[in-house]
Amino acid sequence: xxxxxxxxxxxxxxxxxxxxxxxxxxxxxxxxxxxxxxxxxxxxxxxxxxxxxxxxxxxxxxxxxxxxxxxxxxxxxxxxxxxxxxxxxxxxxxxxxxxxxxxxxxxxxxxxxxxxxxxxxxxxxxxxxxxxxxxxxxxxxxxxxxxxxxxxxxxxxxxxxxxxxxxxxxxxxxxxxxxxxxxxxxxxxxxxxxxxxxxxxxxxxxxxxxxxxxxxxxxxxxxxxxxxxxxxxxxxxxxxxxxxxxxxxxxxxxxxxxxxxxxxxxxxxxxxxxxxxxxxxxxxxxxxxxxxxxxxxxxxxxxxxxxxxxxxxxxxxxxxxxxxxxxxxxxxxxxxxxxxxxxxxxxxxxxxxxxxxxxxxxxxxxxxxxxxxxxxxxxxxxxxxxxxxxxxxxxxxxxxxxxxxxxxxxxxxxxxxxxxxxxxxxxxxxxxxxxxxxxxxxxxxxxxxxx
Amino acid sequence: xxxxxxxxxxxxxxxxxxxxxxxxxxxxxxxxxxxxxxxxxxxxxxxxxxxxxxxxxxxxxxxxxxxxxxxxxxxxxxxxxxxxxxxxxxxxxxxxxxxxxxxxxxxxxxxxxxxxxxxxxxxxxxxxxxxxxxxxxxxxxxxxxxxxxxxxxxxxxxxxxxxxxxxxxxxxxxxxxxxxxxxxxxxxxxxxxxxxxxxxxxxxxxxxxxxxxxxxxxxxxxxxxxxxxxxxxxxxxxxxxxxxxxxxxxxxxxxxxxxxxxxxxxxxxxxxxxxxxxxxxxxxxxxxxxxxxxxxxxxxxxxxxxxxxxxxxxxxxxxxxxxxxxxxxxxxxxxxxxxxxxxxxxxxxxxxxxxxxxxxxxxxxxxxxxxxxxxxxxxxxxxxxxxxxxxxxxxxxxxxxxxxxxxxxxxxxxxxxxxxxxxxxxxxxxxxxxxxxxxxxxxxxxxxxxxxxxxxxxxxxxxxxxxxx
Numbered sequence: 001x002x003x004x005x006x007x008x009x010x011x012x013x014x015x016x017x018x019x020x021x022x023x024x025x026x027x028x029x030x031x032x033x034x035x036x037x038x039x040x041x042x043x044x045x046x047x048x049x050x051x052x053x054x055x056x057x058x059x060x061x062x063x064x065x066x067x068x069x070x071x072x073x074x075x076x077x078x079x080x081x082x083x084x085x086x087x088x089x090x091x092x093x094x095x096x097x098x099x100x101x102x103x104x105x106x107x108x109x110x111x112x113x114x115x116x117x118x119x120x121x122x123x124x125x126x127x128x129x130x131x132x133x134x135x136x137x138x139x140x141x142x143x144x145x146x147x148x149x150x151x152x153x154x155x156x157x158x159x160x161x162x163x164x165x166x167x168x169x170x171x172x173x174x175x176x177x178x179x180x181x182x183x184x185x186x187x188x189x190x191x192x193x194x195x196x197x198x199x200x201x202x203x204x205x206x207x208x209x210x211x212x213x214x215x216x217x218x219x220x221x222x223x224x225x226x227x228x229x230x231x232x233x234x235x236x237x238x239x240x241x242x243x244x245x246x247x248x249x250x251x252x253x254x255x256x257x258x259x260x261x262x263x264x265x266x267x268x269x270x271x272x273x274x275x276x277x278x279x280x281x282x283x284x285x286x287x288x289x290x291x292x293x294x295x296x297x298x299x300x301x302x303x304x305x306x307x308x309x310x311x312x313x314x315x316x317x318x319x320x321x322x323x324x325x326x327x328x329x330x331x332x333x334x335x336x337x338x339x340x341x342x343x344x345x346x347x348x349x350x351x352x353x354x355x356x357x358x359x360x361x362x363x364x365x366x367x368x369x370x371x372x373x374x375x376x377x378x379x380x381x382x383x384x385x386x387x388x389x390x391x392x393x394x395x396x397x398x399x400x401x402x403x404x405x406x407x408x409x410x411x412x413x414x415x416x417x418x419x420x421x422x423x424x425x426x427x428x429x430x431x432x433x434x435x436x437x438x439x440x441x442x443x444x445x446x447x448x449x450x451x
Numbered sequence: 452x453x454x455x456x457x458x459x460x461x462x463x464x465x466x467x468x469x470x471x472x473x474x475x476x477x478x479x480x481x482x483x484x485x486x487x488x489x490x491x492x493x494x495x496x497x498x499x500x501x502x503x504x505x506x507x508x509x510x511x512x513x514x515x516x517x518x519x520x521x522x523x524x525x526x527x528x529x530x531x532x533x534x535x536x537x538x539x540x541x542x543x544x545x546x547x548x549x550x551x552x553x554x555x556x557x558x559x560x561x562x563x564x565x566x567x568x569x570x571x572x573x574x575x576x577x578x579x580x581x582x583x584x585x586x587x588x589x590x591x592x593x594x595x596x597x598x599x600x601x602x603x604x605x606x607x608x609x610x611x612x613x614x615x616x617x618x619x620x621x622x623x624x625x626x627x628x629x630x631x632x633x634x635x636x637x638x639x640x641x642x643x644x645x646x647x648x649x650x651x652x653x654x655x656x657x658x659x660x661x662x663x664x665x666x667x668x669x670x671x672x673x674x675x676x677x678x679x680x681x682x683x684x685x686x687x688x689x690x691x692x693x694x695x696x697x698x699x700x701x702x703x704x705x706x707x708x709x710x711x712x713x714x715x716x717x718x719x720x721x722x723x724x725x726x727x728x729x730x731x732x733x734x735x736x737x738x739x740x741x742x743x744x745x746x747x748x749x750x751x752x753x754x755x756x757x758x759x760x761x762x763x764x765x766x767x768x769x770x771x772x773x774x775x776x777x778x779x780x781x782x783x784x785x786x787x788x789x790x791x792x793x794x795x796x797x798x799x800x801x802x803x804x805x806x807x808x809x810x811x812x813x814x815x816x817x818x819x820x821x822x823x824x825x826x827x828x829x830x831x832x833x834x835x836x837x838x839x840x841x842x843x844x845x846x847x848x849x850x851x852x853x854x855x856x857x858x859x860x861x862x863x864x865x866x867x868x869x870x871x872x873x874x875x876x877x878x879x880x881x882x883x884x885x886x887x888x889x890x891x892x893x894x895x896x897x898x899x900x901x902x903x904x905x906x907x908x909x910x911x912x913x914x915x916x917x918x919x920x
Contacts, residue, residue, distance in 0.1 A: 013833070045834035052535040053871075058839045061848060063729060163534045294832050323830055325873040332830070332875060379875030382828035407827055407878050409869050411617040440825070440882020 001026055001310055007089065007099035008032045009079050013294055014275025015105030016040045017301025018308075019072050025309035030071065031097065033089070035078040036128050039064060044294055046132050047156045051163040056129075082250040084268045101308055104247075104258055104266075104273040105301070108240035108292060115236075117210030122218040123234040126157055135160075135235075142166060142232035146221050148207045149238035150177050152324055155190075157235040158199050159327050169200040169229055171207055177326075181339055183360065185349055186374060190326045192355055197327055210234055240292060242277040255279050257290050262314045264304045272308070274300035286336060287317060295322065319386045320372075329356055334385035335372030337362050345371065348395065348426070350419045352377075359419050361395060368394035378415060379407040384446050399423055399432045404446040406438035414438060478518030485510030493571045503575045508600055515604040523611035531613060531870055533724075533840070542721050548794035556791030563782045566590035583639035595635055598714060602630040605717035612720070618866050618879075622706060626713035634710045647673050649680045652708055654688045656747045657808035659781065662688070663751065663773070664758040693815055699881055700822025701812040702864025709808075711801060714790065715842065716865060719798025723842035723867065726797030732844055736804050736861065743780055744810040750776050780805065799842045803861055813860030821881040822864065824857035826850060831876045837868035851876050856889050 006022055008015045011034035019030050045059040067074055075097070081090040082102070089097045110125025112118050122138050124131060139145065145161045147154050150172030161168045174180055176187030177194060194201045206224040213219035220230045242257035253259045253267040257279030264272045275297040276290065283289040291300075296317065306313040324331045337360060341347060346365045351358040357377035363370045369392045373385065384405040388398055402416040416434055424430050436442040471479065488507040495503075540547040561568050566589075573593045580588035606627040613619035633652035642648050647670055655662035661684045670677040695703045705712045726732075753769035789801025802809050816822060824847075831854070837847035843861045847868045850857045857877070869877040 042833040042835060044832040045836075048834060048836065049537075051533075052538040053533040054835055054839050055537050058537075058835045061833045061835065061852060163532075295829060298829070321830070323832075323874045330873065330875050379827070379878070382830055386828070407825075407875060409616060409618045409866060410879060411621055413617075440880050444883065444886070 003027055003029065004100040004308075005029045005098065006031070006101045006103065006308060007097055008103040008105055009089070010034060010105035010107055010275070010277075011037065011040050011074070012043060012105060012107050012275060012297065013040075014107070014297035014301045015103065017298045018103055018105065018274060018305050019301075020070070021302050021305030022308055023070050023072060025305060028101075028309070029073075031073040031075055031099075033075045033077055033079060033091070033097065035076070036130065038074065038076055039067070041129070043128070046126065046129070047160050050132060050135065050160045079246050082247060082252065084251045084271060087270070100270065102271045103304060103308075104244075104252075104271065104277055105275045105297075106243045106246075106277045108276040109243045110236060111239045111241045112236055113238060115207055115210060117212060117218065117221075118236065120210055120212050120218045120234075121216055122232055123210055123236065125236045125240075126153055127240060138233050139164065139166060144169065144229070144231040145233040145235065146171065146207075146229055146231045147235040147237060148221075149236065150174060150179075151237060151239065152178075153240075154235070154237035155194070155326055157237055158194070159197075161233075161235075162197055162199055162327075166233075167198075167200070169202060169231065170194065171202050171205045171223065173204065173206050175204055177201070177203075179339060183337065183339055183341075183347070183349070183374070185351065186358060186360065186376060189351060189355055189358055189376065190329065193327055193329055196355075207234075240276065242279065242290065244277055263307055263312060264300060264315065265307075272304050274304050284317065287320075291317075293322060319389045321382055321385070329377050330375075330379065332375045332380055332382075333373065334380070334382070335362075335370070335389045337372040337374050346395075348419070348423050350415070350422045352415065352418075357415060359415065361398060363395040368396060370395055370398050380405045381407040381443060384443060387447060395423070396430075396432050400435045401442075401446060402436070403434060403438045404436040404442035408438070472521060474521040475518055478514045478516070478521060480514065481510050481517065482514030485512070485514055489572070492575045493569070495571060500575045501578050504578065507575065508596070512600055512604045516607055519608035519611050523608070523614070531615070533836075533871065536721075536724060542724070544725060544795060548722070548725075551794045552791055555793065556787055559782075559787040559791055562590055562594055563786065569593060580639075583636065584642040586642065592639075595638075598710070599630055599635045601718045602710070602713050603627055603717075605720070606713075609717050609720050613870065616866070616870050619870065622866065623716065625707045626709075626716055629708045630710050630713045641676070646676045647680065649676075651683060652710065654684060654692065654808065655751070656744065656811070657709070657711075657806060659747050659751070659776065659807070663754050665754075692811065693819070696812050696815040697820050700820050700864050701809070701816040701860075701862065702822065702879075704812060705802060705809060705863035706865045711785070711789070711806065712863060715793075715798040715802060719790075719793045719842070722793050722798050724797070724839050725795065726799065726803070726842055726844035728838050728841070728844050728846050730846075733846075736844070739804045740806065740810045740813075740861075743784075743805050744807040746772075746776060746780065747807045780807075797842055797844070799844075799863070802863065803843050809861070809863075816862070817858060817860040821884055821887075822858075823880060823882075823887050824850075824862065824868070825878045825880050826854050826856055827874075827876045827878070828854050830874050832874055834873060836871040836873065837877060840867050840871045842867070847877070854889075856887060858888060 006028045008019055008031065011032050015032055019032050022028055022030055039060055040062065041056065041059040042061055045054060048054045049056055049059060077091040077093070077095065079089045080092055083090070087099050089099065091097065108127060110127050117123065124134055124138060126132065126135060139161065144167045146169045147158045148171045154170065155177070158168045158170050176184060177190045179187035182190070191201060191203065202223070207221060208224050209222040210218050211220045211222065218232060218234050220228050221234060222228050244254055244258055247254055247258065251268055252271055257277050258266055258273035259281055260266055260273050260278045261281055264274050264278060266273055276292045278290070278300070280289045299317065300315065303313050303315050319334065320336060321334050344365050345362055347360060347362045349358070349360045358374070359378065360374040361370060362372050370388060399420050402419065403414065406414060406416065420432050420434055424432055436446065485507050488503060488510065492503040492507050536542045569590055573588050573590055576588045576593050576596050579596060580586065580592050584592070606623050609623045610620055613623070629652050634650055638648050638650055650658060660666045667681050670681045706716055750769070750772040753765070753772050757765045757769040784805045785801045789805065792800045831848070831851040833848055833852045835848050837851060838845070841847050842865065843863060845857070845859050845862060847857055864879055866879050869879060
């Protein structure tokens with residue numbers, strides 16, 4: 001294989017995964033450029049630094065010697081211009097880095113909607129290390145914070161502030177938390193959980209305006225219901241968008257993100273885009289054109305590494321899965337669970353009276369084939385679910401074998417019985433019996449059909 | 452980087468980002484008062500031991516219990532909060548923890564080599580010693596009392612802290628039980644009954660002299676119970692340890708039974724995050740722990756060879772080995788460093804770097820056991836909570852983020868990694884040994900990510916992909 005000079009812009013999970021796999025597959029020269037940090041750290045752990053669970057050092061998945069040992073050069077700098085003709089990158093300060101192959105993995109930046117006062121001091125999003133440092137500074141000695149936007153970063157920010165005993169008002173546009181993604185019951189359950197933590201959750205409430213004090217710092221916000229809420233900090237978490245301004249005039253085609261095909265190729269040869277900053281020209285049905293997940297970033301990185309190292313590989317998202325944690329409730333999802341009931345679909349929903357555990361399994365009404373599942377406060381095994389969904393198992397089969405997918409710690413109360421009971425009660429005369437207990441044996445039987 | 456902030460408040464456990472409630476202050480105050488009385492007792496203990504015992508250990512314990520109830524009862528939702536652990540001077544490496552380490556280390560030095568200085572304290576536990584053992588206290592009874600109180604009070608705290616996790620509750624009750632009965636009350640009772648003092652929860656090589664010819668001979672000569680004790684020592688070390696470790700992994704002993712582990716899991720729990728996770732530390736660990744194992748095996752072997760021969764040179768050598776091991780490992784390492792360094796190097800310094808029992812259990816766990824920590828395919832987000840809170844310094848994340856099961860000789864199966872994981876990635880399990888060491892998985896069965904087995908071209912990719920890390 002001819003040795004190429006591969007340059008990656010961005011040291012997040014996508015860029016770093018690409019770098020690691022290119023090193024595994026080849027002897028190419030690899031350079032990673034980042035403005036944000038000297039070393040790769042886990043962005044998903046930003047909240048835990050603020051909450052004092054971990055230090056910044058703890059969030060680095062590899063020790064600092066790893067990069068030299070694996071011959072991955074790290075450059076700290078900001079790319080101001082990409083010249084695709086000369087195959088060169090201009091860095092702030094005037095340095096030029098040349099490449100044979102360029103991978104854009106620049107991630108996202110916080111999205112703002114042009115609210116009056118959105119650039120005041122004390123108003124910010126949360127995406128990178130610099131945001132975290134700013135948040136540390138912005139939240140010293142404050143009496144109340146407002147978080148705007150009922151998504152994953154919003155609830156993380158609310159939890160972060162809550163951990164510092166800062167009273168939080170949480171504005172959510174929908175009628176329940178994250179109900180553009182979660183079905184109503186789940187959205188309401190999480191909404192109740194948020195309130196359990198004494199977070200002031202305001203549903204169906206939007207931000208209208210942010211008001212300054214005489215020093216240019218936020219002193220209050222006004223909602224769409226014309227209520228004024230005094231606060232010294234506003235977290236704007238209404239989504240993120242691809243971080244691609246520096247590509248202007250580069251010849252690389254952009255829409256909302258960098259336009260790519262299923263091989264992560266842009267319109268310019270030898271220039272690829274992966275992770276949050278890419279936008280698929282033809283997304284698979286049901287999949288978003290821009291994937292802003294940790295897991296997808298990692299898959300993009302591995303796939304593009306194969307293509308660059310000589311085995312042109314199309315992206316295959318596999319069976320959809322995702323996970324999150326809402327304060328103390330863990331969430332896992334497999335396959336597709338729509339936020340609103342779909343035609344031809346049935347849905348089994350079970351919720352524990354304590355409001356901390358729930359199971360949803362959606363299946364086709366016609367033949368019972370399972371389409372997707374949600375779990376709250378119960379851990380399930382991804383490999384088992386992947387297999388069930390691939391093999392189009394029916395709801396009866398899945399319920400009978402539900403124990404095999406249970407991944408909770410030992411001695412935990414199991415809820416499979418209650419879920420099955422609810423299913424049997426719904427269909428008069430149906431008698432699904434649990435056949436599998438939790439544990440390694442059950443899982444092996446489910447996965448390989450033998451111990 | 453200005454991301455690490457600190458707070459001036461000093462608390463033994465919990466969230467330092469808020470000032471203490473009045474009940475918490477009461478608890479802390481009572482404990483402080485108890486500690487003060489302990490110091491006073493150290494100088495004047497003989498005058499009224501029962502009163503001093505109640506005022507010192509009693510108040511210390513009561514304060515700890517009140518503090519724990521108030522601190523952890525407030526947390527109503529399920530899950531563990533480690534809020535502020537990295538900020539508080541009491542739980543990160545700080546001036547305070549260094550001083551605490553010096554204080555504990557100092558106590559061990561006095562205990563082992565200058566017990567006379569502890570006379571006042573020893574007399575304080577005389578009434579307890581007479582009740583339990585029918586004779587006056589010595590420094591070891593004082594130590595046992597302190598140790599047991601620490602495991603019980605801090606065990607109570609651990610149960611409250613981890614009360615949303617049934618595995619943690621049962622495990623903590625188990626270590627409290629074994630410390631109180633097998634390592635404290637039963638040995639005391641044996642003394643009361645004029646039988647040899649014997650600890651059923653410790654075996655060779657951790658209790659290294661239990662295989663020394665001298666010990667076995669004197670037990671045999673004691674007859675009756677002594678004979679049973681000899682059989683117990685042999686059977687548990689040669690049959691019990693391998694069989695139980697095969698079924699349950701090292702954890703059945705290290706984090707369920709052992710007193711050293713018991714103290715680490717209770718009193719040491721708040722410092723678990725201080726263990727060193729670097730590759731270098733792992734290297735040092737393997738050299739040290741296996742060297743100690745070789746040392747004690749050689750010492751024991753020499754003593755046995757010597758026992759059958761009248762060879763003076765050999766006797767000198769074996770006695771030399773015995774004394775050196777007792778001083779270096781039995782006292783200095785397991786006690787002074789092992790516990791004294793809790794607030795600096797985490798709660799498992801001895802278990803990780805020194806314990807020969809752990810070395811044996813570890814070898815069995817790695818090669819002949821049904822235990823593993825299963826990783827949930829590609830659900831890991833590399834956040835690092837698991838590695839951070841691993842008291843044994845295992846970089847759990849390195850495995851989890853590759854979808855690889857975690858089977859490490861040092862893992863004591865405390866289960867905290869699975870508990871702090873925000874994505875449900877880790878599960879401690881016993882099961883069939885086949886496939887225990889799995890291939891790294893990113894996305895199972897996806898044709899791109901996970902080449903199908905048996906496909907020659909894909910096998911080659913797999914080879915290249917996973918051989919270099």
